[in-house]
Amino acid sequence: MLSRLNASQTKYGIVNLIEILKGNHLEDYIQGVYTLPRAINEPQLKGALGVESLIEPLPTYWEEIQEYPSSIGYFCMIAVIFSHHNYINVFIQSSSSNMKGILHKADFGSVKPFTNIRGVLIESKATSAEYSRSDDVPYDLSPLYKNGEVGLLVKELLLDRLKAIGWAETPSSEFTRDFYEQIKKYEFHKVFSLSIEQLILWLEGEALDTAPSDVESINFDEVVTVDTHLLTSLKAKQFLILTGPSGTGKTYGIRQLASTLNPLATMDKNFNITFIPVEAGWKDGKHLIGYRNPFSLDGETYETTPLINLLLKANSSEYEGVPFFVIFDEMNLSHVEMYFSRFLSLIETAKHPNLGKEPMLNVEELKLLKKTFKYDYEYIPLINQAIDKGGLFVSDNVYFIGTVNIDETTYMFSPKVLDRAFVIEKNSVKPSISFGISNNAYFVKMTIGDIYSYLLDEEPADSHPELISLLDGLYEILEDSFPFGYRVVKECNDYIVVAEELKDKFDVNLEWLSEINSLYDEILMQKILPKIHGNRKQLTHVLNELIEFCNEDGNIRFPKSHSKLIAMQRILQITGYSGFVV
Incomplete structure (x- = not known):
């Protein structure tokens, strides 16, 4: 009718x-x-x-x-x-x-x-x-x-x-x-x-609630507990690998941080996070960034993924001031170099403005993506914004975190991957510590606004000659077997800079941030030692020299690194093979 x-x-x-x-x-x-x-x-x-x-x-x-x-x-x-x-x-x-x-x-x-x-x-x-x-x-x-x-x-x-x-x-x-x-x-x-x-x-005459759920809904003055260990590494680099035994909270810590910083938590608890379980056999990036589909009912389209959907939000003018998190669970079930290589390249080039940013999806692919989101009001404006910007980019407010377990079903990380990431080892601890009876040396109370500012504001430019001297000493030990280049040196320096920014600008008084040797210890653990692996012939001399390097005048100046090297040495003696992640 x-x-x-x-x-x-x-x-x-x-x-x-x-x-x-x-x-x-x-x-x-x-x-x-x-x-x-x-x-x-x-x-x-x-x-x-x-x-x-x-x-x-x-x-x-x-x-x-x-x-x-x-x-x-x-x-x-x-x-x-x-x-x-x-x-x-x-x-x-x-x-x-x-x-x-x-x-x-x-x-x-x-x-x-x-x-x-x-x-x-x-x-x-x-x-x-x-x-x-x-x-x-x-x-x-x-x-x-x-x-x-x-x-x-x-x-x-x-x-x-x-x-x-x-x-x-x-x-x-x-x-x-x-x-x-x-x-x-x-x-x-x-x-x-x-x-x-x-x-x-x-x-019937009743006004409806039309209040938008936007970024302003978050209470930036709210005080929360945050893991400064995690926060500092993410500030220094967008790509972080978390290794350690199962059940040590590798995924939980990131999920907790993302939830704390979620501006739409009451509406969508996963708004600023996507969880990607990596599967064995991934050979390319289509599982992450999608692919062209020439056989859809609407002609050629672009098949999206949860990661692309997150990048669309992160790239938008509305949410460019929000931290977004991508968790790769069991990241090494497939060769990371095969399915993640595009991201590794884009994260690096994004740090060099003079090289020009390369998009993850170009304008032509975004136009095909619009056909996929034909009736979705949320994403069409975001895609239009990306088209206007010339493509969809890996923006600075997106953080990639991979969790790692090592067994007969997984693969080791190549130097190419480890060079481009910070690595945090999450070890098992006593039950009393797990249940909060003992104080954790890395946790502190901060306002949500300060966490936003720390993560997203541009990091200050600075250099540390003492750090360069330390790295020179390490390089002399490692140059024949495990050399490192400019990227590692720069990222070690960045780590010191952002750690001092956290301590000074945000008045975070924790012992590990106040002691320079503690920061150097973290640099060894997160950027230098993860690349070390091999057999007795390759490692015996290197491990001995590194253990000696951690000592000074009979005192252990880098206790975490010293302890890790002793553990690696013990495994080498028992099995004939050892590495940071074993």
């Missing part, structure tokens, strides 16, 4: 109805007193106004809407949509719920109806003028629902449209449903991007 609503879709000019109403010129326009450079097609105008003839009295809601100037555009838009059954069906299909949707040119039978309704969306302020030439138009109806009085007027308009197709409040052989049963049957609530319950509340 909706097919009885069939006002002209193809004539231009209905968008001007909004301008006429906002100026309170509707009666004058109908009487010919107020004119436009190009008149509105009369059948189209009658369909939008809901009248058979322009000489008959207009419904009272056209006068009453003048009391709500900010809603006039939206009200006109609703009137236009409910002037033709095709518009109604397209908006049902375009709805993404949550008061939003995306209009697609491909869903219209011809171009003119699409350009007309696109113009109405822009003029009503339901979408931005930036989409004036776009084939995909995201729209937001939430401002309309802030006023319950406007809902009452829309109810009168809908009643009139139903009556125009033969519905009556008194049941008949053709229509047996009451008003709300009928609009549910026709799925009018989807036109409004609401649930049926929400639409009924609004049509």
Whole structure:
């Protein structure tokens, strides 16, 4: 029966109805007193106004809407949509719920109806003028629902449209449903991007809660407990590897940090984190970054992944100030160099602005991705932003963390990977420490705002000659078997800089941050020792020299590294092979 609503879709000019109403010129326009450079097609105008003839009295809601100037555009838009059954069906299909949707040119039978309704969306302020030439138009109806009085007027308009197709409040052989049963049957609530319950509340005069869930919802003054060991390594480098026995909290620590920094935690607990269980046999990056699909029903598209979805959010102007976390569980079940090589390259080039940033997905791939997200209001604007920026990039606010276990089913990391990461070993501890009876030397209380600032602000430039001297001594020991280059030296220096920033700028008073030898100990553990592995012939002399290096005048100056080297030496003597991660 909706097919009885069939006002002209193809004539231009209905968008001007909004301008006429906002100026309170509707009666004058109908009487010919107020004119436009190009008149509105009369059948189209009658369909939008809901009248058979322009000489008959207009419904009272056209006068009453003048009391709500900010809603006039939206009200006109609703009137236009409910002037033709095709518009109604397209908006049902375009709805993404949550008061939003995306209009697609491909869903219209011809171009003119699409350009007309696109113009109405822009003029009503339901979408931005930036989409004036776009084939995909995201729209937001939430401002309309802030006023319950406007809902009452829309109810009168809908009643009139139903009556125009033969519905009556008194049941008949053709229509047996009451008003709300009928609009549910026709799925009018989807036109409004609401649930049926929400639409009924609004049509009965109740304003709806339209408060956005954005970054400002986080309480930056809230004081939380944070692991400074983890925080410092992430600040120094976006790529972190966590190794250690199963059950030592490798994944938990990152999840806890991500949850603490999640601005939308009450709405989406995984908003700023994605968890990727690595599977055996990954040979390329398609599991992470997706692939072109030439066989979809919409022609060639780009198949997305949870990681690409996260990068779209992280790249957006709305969320560029939010830390995002990617956890690779059991990262070494496949060769990391095979499936993660693209990321390793992009993370490095991003640190050198003079080289120019290379995108993870280029503009052509993003346009194909839009077809995959055809009816998803959340992601289409994010993809459009990425297209405007020239591609989807690995942005500075994304942190990659891999958890590692070593057994007969896993692979060792190559020097190429270890060179580009910090490595934290999570060892098992006494039960009393696990249950918080003893104080952990790395934990401190900070405000969420300070954690945001520490992670995301640009790190200060500084250098430490004493560190260079230390690294020279290490290089003399390792140059024949395990040499390291400029990247490792720079990242060791970065670590000292960001650790001192945490201590001084944010007034974090922990012993490990205050003692320079403790920081040097961490550098050995996280950047130098992880690359060391081999048999007796390769390691016996190197381990002896490194153990001696950790001692000075009979004192152990780097206790964590010394302890680890002794353990590696013991395993070497027993098995004939040893390494940092075994």
